[in-house]
Amino acid sequence: MAIYVDESTKLVVQGLTGREGGFHAFRNRDYGTDLVAGVTPGKGGTEVQGVPIFDTVSEAVEATGANTAMTFVPPPFAADAVLEAAAAEGIRLIVCITEGIPAQDEARVFNYLQQTTRTPLIGPNCPGVISPGKANVGIMPHEITLPGPVGVVSRSGTLTYQAVHELTTRGIGQTTCVGIGGDPVPGTSFVDVLERFQADDETEAIVLIGEIGGNAEEQAAEFIAAEVTKPVVSYIAGVTAPPGKKMGHAGAIISGSSGTAQAKQEALEAVGVTVVTDPTSIGEAVASLS
């Protein structure tokens, strides 16, 4: 098994005709992901590298049976694209890669989806999801992954790659790697992903990569204490980050003493998580679990 994406994933890409969207979508296809459709309003009826393009997501779903949507559209239109994907019957997962969506749009869309649909949204501003050997929906470099028993979840893009790389170079494979993104209002939280990894038979251990700002790691710690029986290894970035400075991710702002890397490390250690202070130690830590 795996979570979110696997062999049954049938992918429709919003913004497939764009440069970035096309580059990554076809990389995903080359990896074996079943890319069935693209959506670009006004380009319906055309096709790109054998993939049919539709004007709307619902037409794409009707014609191709797509069940997973990936959004690459520019920030001014991304919130609307997510709403469109969520409204299309048959779509069971939305992955929004777009970076730079206004926080007000994110907050409105997140709450509206919570109130009106059960379709999970991963992102925005995230690297996507890969289940090694099965499917890749996003921008993660699949070369660094390896099928295996570890679930990886992270708020950071490139840091996720680093963590996966450390695992793979030690021969430790992954069930699924999920980048939830570091924006102020991510559609999917650590807790959502932990719940799925806990329920996934093939996942034997979990790697959680956090960073300063917000309280997502503290919420994860609470959930781990209550619900997670599998071993968890964690790394938190930003130990030396200057307090109060904005570090790229709009989320990464330290407010007072809460949200610091130290506070997060302590919260996770207190519930039995193995916390490492160097991303290169993640592989070692997981290897020493067994």
Next chain:
Amino acid sequence: MAIYVDESTKLVVQGLTGREGGFHAFRNRDYGTDLVAGVTPGKGGTEVQGVPIFDTVSEAVEATGANTAMTFVPPPFAADAVLEAAAAEGIRLIVCITEGIPAQDEARVFNYLQQTTRTPLIGPNCPGVISPGKANVGIMPHEITLPGPVGVVSRSGTLTYQAVHELTTRGIGQTTCVGIGGDPVPGTSFVDVLERFQADDETEAIVLIGEIGGNAEEQAAEFIAAEVTKPVVSYIAGVTAPPGKKMGHAGAIISGSSGTAQAKQEALEAVGVTVVTDPTSIGEAVASLS
């Protein structure tokens, strides 16, 4: 038993300090309804005839344990008042008497409540709910009611009184009489009320009063066919209404052949409902059921 309101009802009235609100709320109290609070922003801390007034519904609920809200505030503020009542933890029923709320407000509030809460809203523009001998929340004249085994539900205010009067003068009592109101977007539909009457042990028969316009009666007929085992007697007003004219209730517009009194009568008769053509025959029809 009874539905919606009974001896456990603890009533807070939004607009208790207004002329209409006060008149009917205290009539409700005189009938035995447990009127525990009033809400009028700016008048918090005062009291009217022994009933404490609060600035907000949530304060009223916290202080008095109110579980049912009745709204008498004027149309420009009524939609907001309903949202306030729905947001107050502990409120399990909202009855909105106010007439003249813009249809756009009703549509927005109805859908928002559907998406965010399970608290039922009865009305707006309705006469309320009475469970004879137990509680009256609304403007129905309790003198014409009698405790007994018949559930009454109606889109029309005064016509409900007429129907209840016909039952009572024949000695046939009621479990609960529910006026759902005739506005374009009523918070509670015939189907919602039929479902409760069907589940209510004491209700042995149901009277349904409809009128021209919309398709609420047709939806009720479908539900009756599928779910209701108790006998139903129905009267539909507007057989002689001229087509296409607006008859007071914004809802009562005939559009084409659907929504006519005849179409509704036929739909109900087709599923075994006893349809009478004269409101004064409702009592006879119910009496002849047993």
Next chain:
Amino acid sequence: MDLFEYQGKTLFARMGVPVPQGSVARTPEEARAAAEEIGGRVVVKAQVQVGGRGKAGGIKLADGPDEAAAHAEAILGMDIKGHTVGVLWIEQASDIAAEWYVSFTLDRGAKRHLAMVSAKGGMDIEGVAAEDPDAVVRLHIDPVIGLTEWQARALVYRARLDRPAARAAAATLLKLYRAFVDLDCDLVEVNPLILTGTGEVVALDSKVTLDSNGFFRHKDFEDFREAFTEDPIEKLAREAGLNFIKLDGTVGIIGNGAGLVMSTLDVVSLVGGAAANFLDVGGGAGADTIRNALDVLTKDEAVASVLINIFGGITRCDLVAQGIVEALGSLDLPWPIVVRLDGTNAEEGRAILAANADEKVVPAATMREAAEKAVELAGGA
């Protein structure tokens, strides 16, 4: 409240929806002046609150001012399905490349807004919908977040409107929807919404129904009514806050609550009579309201008897009785009045009538009895 085409277009323009340039005219001379100011070819359009005016000859193309004046002469005073034409709208003729249909309304069954769009505009849309249902694309809108951009696009693409104009069409749909919501409309319908030869999207017609419950947010909307030639009795009733509709029979009806009044009409019909009107005094009517209602009925010469059917709830029967007594004293009432009172303070009301009313007032114990007596007093079926 159904607006005239030009009134709806005024609102469209306010919301940024393109409409052709035009002017109101009430005489052939005004039509000529309007055509001169606009220049070039103009269209002379009858302003009536009913559909089908094109087929009835109420819309004419004119090459210049003289022809515009001639058409105005012909159309003014014309009867279109019972509506006499008193106002014209003279507008610049449009260069039409495509004609679409668009509407926004509330779907009461779904309790959501409903958008309908068709590439087959400019004709009888009900016919199109009946013959070729797929030609009219329907989409429900959640009033909580309103029409989204993807929905506007989906409507355009699914209805197969001209693809190069898709962006402009979607933008116009969004503006029309904003008009529908922000202006508290029950209906916004544009048939046709046109694409011009130069690629613009323009509302060539408008059918707007305003929700009068929303007028507190739009103080100026009441002014639209000035343009209508209202029936004097209906106007009197409206100004008194009464819901009145003229019908064809002889029994004047006064009741409280639309359902009860409708039902009263039905019962009058059932016992062989016919109602002269529908008159709902609403909830919480006082003595004045009843007096005013009786006053309104004195203006209708068809009335031969009156039936007052009140079931008190928020309305108090004692106040109703008082209103009848006051009317008897102050108005010249030419007909017998059958009165049936039940509900809140009914006994007090009956007592007041028994003590103070003259022989014109005939009490009735039930709705059916009241209907029978009123029909009999009106001279039978």
Next chain:
Amino acid sequence: MDLFEYQGKTLFARMGVPVPQGSVARTPEEARAAAEEIGGRVVVKAQVQVGGRGKAGGIKLADGPDEAAAHAEAILGMDIKGHTVGVLWIEQASDIAAEWYVSFTLDRGAKRHLAMVSAKGGMDIEGVAAEDPDAVVRLHIDPVIGLTEWQARALVYRARLDRPAARAAAATLLKLYRAFVDLDCDLVEVNPLILTGTGEVVALDSKVTLDSNGFFRHKDFEDFREAFTEDPIEKLAREAGLNFIKLDGTVGIIGNGAGLVMSTLDVVSLVGGAAANFLDVGGGAGADTIRNALDVLTKDEAVASVLINIFGGITRCDLVAQGIVEALGSLDLPWPIVVRLDGTNAEEGRAILAANADEKVVPAATMREAAEKAVELAGGA
């Protein structure tokens, strides 16, 4: 982007929130002229993007133009927590009957908007919240429908603001919330929001943080930046689309992704060094981006070595290598560059460097090795 008080007030005024009359001044003479134009007593206020300016002497009351000029003289050039005062706001002195605190922000934990209101405004609100938590009323707002009227009233009554002013206070909250949402703010804070002696509610201060992701909706917001005295290196970086923050160490850091860069800082610290900066080239950086990043670091004299840490995903390592090679050819780079490439096209990237780079470029296989080499090359810990 944190706005100056006066910039925030400009936005408030645009949204209908009352603010005192005032003018910007950059010299004592401008302060005098502003005070003359306003008349009466004025307040001279240092404009800095940091709190606590009142305690630091950055706010002074003046009886007239002369005193205003004298205060301006004293405040201009003052250092307030590392910010040099270059701009003043001269405003009409207000008649204060009560001082309240109001803010709207996003509660990331709850994923909803959070309103906070207190009757104890005009002072350190964090202190108030710590000592007397009940004095700060908190309420979550659903971003789908926004702040409702009942919520605005509930905030006012629960915070026990002056009851006669409740209606005006609630109306002001609604306007401030509209500003927060419609202007794409991360934060709108008013401390104090005052009640004047004549019963008006006025924003006496403003702390507004704009979300630059929303600037596409507000074309003019970029202009606010002109008033800031920005660090020249940070400005250069921003104009090149790079996310740069100056730090205190000697190892220049370039990486892709905020998390990886933060982590690189941590590892450099772990091996005994200190980063000279945080520089995130973001996702999908091309050769130009890398060249520009290196160019930015040449302006920082504290840099002794540079660490480029790239894990390719959307970013391609071959383009990164190409950018390094281009920089070596076109820029005068005074320091060694340790380069660690992994992920998308990493091998191609390493090959490009091996073939084209000079001895300044030091390859590293892992992040830790890269950090150790860079710290060593910078002259050790």
